Amino acid sequence: MTRVVDGxxxxxxxxxxxxxxxxxxxxxxxxxxxxxTWGFAPSSRSVLVTDPDAESIAAARESCPAELQVKVxxxxxxxxxIELDRETIDLVFFSWSL
Amino acid sequence: MEPxxxxxxxxxxxxxxxxxGVVVDLLSVPPPExxxxxxxxxxxxxxxxxxxxxxEAAAGLDALVAExxxxxxxxxxxxxxxxxxxxxxLVADVAQREFTRMPDELRAxxxxxxxxxxxxxxxLVRSFRKPGVRPVGPDPTGLRKRGSDPTGLTP
Numbered sequence: 001m002t003r004v005v006d007g008x009x010x011x012x013x014x015x016x017x018x019x020x021x022x023x024x025x026x027x028x029x030x031x032x033x034x035x036x037t038w039g040f041a042p043s044s045r046s047v048l049v050t051d052p053d054a055e056s057i058a059a060a061r062e063s064c065p066a067e068l069q070v071k072v073x074x075x076x077x078x079x080x081x082i083e084l085d086r087e088t089i090d091l092v093f094f095s096w097s098l
Numbered sequence: 099m100e101p102x103x104x105x106x107x108x109x110x111x112x113x114x115x116x117x118x119g120v121v122v123d124l125l126s127v128p129p130p131e132x133x134x135x136x137x138x139x140x141x142x143x144x145x146x147x148x149x150x151x152x153x154e155a156a157a158g159l160d161a162l163v164a165e166x167x168x169x170x171x172x173x174x175x176x177x178x179x180x181x182x183x184x185x186x187x188l189v190a191d192v193a194q195r196e197f198t199r200m201p202d203e204l205r206a207x208x209x210x211x212x213x214x215x216x217x218x219x220x221x222l223v224r225s226f227r228k229p230g231v232r233p234v235g236p237d238p239t240g241l242r243k244r245g246s247d248p249t250g251l252t253p
Contacts, residue, residue: 092114
């Protein structure tokens with residue numbers, strides 16, 4: 001099936017108007033296939049992409065641009081399963097999650 | 099996830115956020131998604147099972163604002179389009195969704211669309227800030243520890 005989701009880039013434009021992702025340590029919850037991740041990750045310091053759907057994370061890992069592989073990591077986890085040290089994230093991004 | 103469960107999870111997530119850190123929440127909101135073709139509105143998808151879940155999550159963040167754990171900074175509503183080459187493609191895509199359904203009458207109309215058609219979704223993005231001051235700028239001491247980045251990717 002051929003479909004074009006948000007060809008205008010409205011999602012990415014809106015989230016980058018809402019917050020400054022530059023040089024931030026980002027935790028993305030519900031990252032799906034990484035469609036939005038590839039948009040904000042270039043300017044972020046690091047990104048941890050989580051999603052409870054293993055197939056989505058596998059697809060995201062597979063399609064991660066080479067230049068982002070040094071700063072983007074992936075984890076299969078729901079929001080309730082995320083375990084990180086205290087005060088180590090600058091920006092939490094929920095995308096259709098919880 | 100139950101509403102109380104959402105709030106509990108959010109409270110725990112706020113622990114990993116630095117003081118002054120930011121939360122961005124992106125979600126789809128009512129009115130329901132609209133199916134259009136050639137400038138004509140064909141009908142609306144049934145989001146009656148989807149929206150309560152999405153709005154519960156939004157209410158969870160509102161609960162944290164009420165507790166003083168977050169302060170809302172911004173809010174923006176905007177449309178997003180999903181485009182398909184034919185109505186059959188659109189129907190097949192919606193059929194894969196877990197919580198959204200297409201009414202039978204609308205399905206029949208959309209299947210009759212042989213050319214491009216689209217779904218118009220209504221989105222909401224909100225931003226929040228955790229109270230406190232976030233350290234800004236590079237570490238002037240040059241002594242930033244590797245352990246400060248849980249992804250382990252900071253040089």
